[in-house]
Amino acid sequence: MLTERELNEIRARFRVFQQRIYLNSCSQGALADVVEAGVMAYLTSWRERGSPWDMWTEQYERARKQFAAFIGAQPDEVAIVSSVSAGINAVASALDFHPRFKIVMGEFEFPTMGHIWLAQQRRGARVEFIAARDGRIPVDAYARAIDETTRLVPVTHVSFLNGVRADVKAIARLAHERGAWVMMDDYQDCGTRPIDVKALDVDFYLTGTLKYLLGPPGLAFLYVRAELIPSLQPTISGWFAQRDPFAFDVRRFDPSPTARRFQAGTPPIPNLYAAMPALDLLSEIGLDRIAAHIEWLSRALIDRARALGIRLKTPTDSVGPLIVLQSKDLRAILARLAERRIVASGRHDGLRLSLHVYNTLDDVEAAVAVLEENLDLMVREGDD
Ligand SMILES: Cc1ncc(COP(=O)(O)O)c(C=O)c1O
Numbered sequence: 001m002l003t004e005r006e007l008n009e010i011r012a013r014f015r016v017f018q019q020r021i022y023l024n025s026c027s028q029g030a031l032a033d034v035v036e037a038g039v040m041a042y043l044t045s046w047r048e049r050g051s052p053w054d055m056w057t058e059q060y061e062r063a064r065k066q067f068a069a070f071i072g073a074q075p076d077e078v079a080i081v082s083s084v085s086a087g088i089n090a091v092a093s094a095l096d097f098h099p100r101f102k103i104v105m106g107e108f109e110f111p112t113m114g115h116i117w118l119a120q121q122r123r124g125a126r127v128e129f130i131a132a133r134d135g136r137i138p139v140d141a142y143a144r145a146i147d148e149t150t151r152l153v154p155v156t157h158v159s160f161l162n163g164v165r166a167d168v169k170a171i172a173r174l175a176h177e178r179g180a181w182v183m184m185d186d187y188q189d190c191g192t193r194p195i196d197v198k199a200l201d202v203d204f205y206l207t208g209t210l211k212y213l214l215g216p217p218g219l220a221f222l223y224v225r226a227e228l229i230p231s232l233q234p235t236i237s238g239w240f241a242q243r244d245p246f247a248f249d250v251r252r253f254d255p256s257p258t259a260r261r262f263q264a265g266t267p268p269i270p271n272l273y274a275a276m277p278a279l280d281l282l283s284e285i286g287l288d289r290i291a292a293h294i295e296w297l298s299r300a301l302i303d304r305a306r307a308l309g310i311r312l313k314t315p316t317d318s319v320g321p322l323i324v325l326q327s328k329d330l331r332a333i334l335a336r337l338a339e340r341r342i343v344a345s346g347r348h349d350g351l352r353l354s355l356h357v358y359n360t361l362d363d364v365e366a367a368v369a370v371l372e373e374n375l376d377l378m379v380r381e382g383d384d
Pocket of ligand 1: 082083084085086110112156158160185186187188208220
């Protein structure tokens with residue numbers, strides 16, 4: 001666990017806490033001093049050196065290495081893209097849907113996952129959604145849906161809607177037994193605990209920097225298992241997908257033999273400068289300790305919400321980072337929280353409170369106090 005002193009030191013790096021109680025890392029991570037410094041370093045390099053592309057492409061390759069190490073992959077298995085959607089689209093463009101045409105996904109996926117694969121129906125894909133039961137999508141529901149016609153199974157590690165955590169490893173095992181691939185979307189968890197794509201045995205892994213990785217929008221990473229890369233040739237492409245982007249030969253299409261083939265155009269250099277120091281910061285604190293801290297806060301929030309009789313959309317054994325409470329009037333409860341300078345968010349009827357290494361028990365208690373004063377805005381157990 002983090003000591004109080006360590007926690008205070010971490011928190012001091014995030015100036016938003018001087019103004020607000022920040023419980024919205026599921027939307028956007030808070031701004032760290034090292035991230036501000038990263039932005040400044042980019043601006044300084046641009047101002048003072050004009051067009052230091054050698055230096056910028058060096059940073060770009062350094063970021064690939066750094067992220068690969070963060071998830072237990074090799075740098076050549078990582079593509080740097082500008083959004084998770086861009087990464088999924090690059091993979092989708094490389095697939096054919098004969099004889100395997102089915103894309104099987106749970107209804108807790110982030111909408112972009114549905115949209116992209118539904119768009120592939122014109123190319124022969126067929127999307128099959130698995131409905132939730134009692135707020136969960138059990139592994140046996142995947143077992144029933146995945147068959148010998150299934151091409152791919154996208155799985156969100158933690159759902160943006162309700163904080164439900166999927167058993168990715170079990171789903172991957174099942175999918176592989178039936179010859180399907182697994183695409184893990186870790187946007188709602190990456191940065192909160194150690195991650196090892198090899199141990200999970202996923203085929204594709206995606207995340208972006210703006211949430212628990214504490215970076216800006218406009219930067220995401222796609223991991224593709226090395227063995228799959230040679231057989232997948234994206235038709236969404238560009239010069240930064242080539243073996244040598246600086247060959248400048250318009251007549252020659254020579255895709256990189258590595259995951260770089262899933263990239264497209266000029267990399268988002270400013271975003272790399274901003275994001276990578278945050279990755280260092282998280283690694284320095286220690287991902288195991290971050291996970292333990294988030295779990296402790298999540299327990300406190302769940303226990304307090306239950307004591308008030310508030311209905312949770314997140315399972316009560318959750319380790320976080322996203323705890324979602326059912327509300328009768330989301331706009332009103334968000335406004336009451338905002339009056340106390342508490343930043344949270346909501347989706348449908350769920351009030352989303354998300355916890356990260358910089359949050360304290362006082363943050364949790366401040367939010368719970370507002371809930372207690374506004375119980376009429378929350379759904380309570382036994383309400384129906
Ligand atoms: C789980 C998850 N996946 C994907 C996305 C969208 O990613 P992008 O906008 O980078 O395509 C989000 C954004 O909130 C998300 O929460």
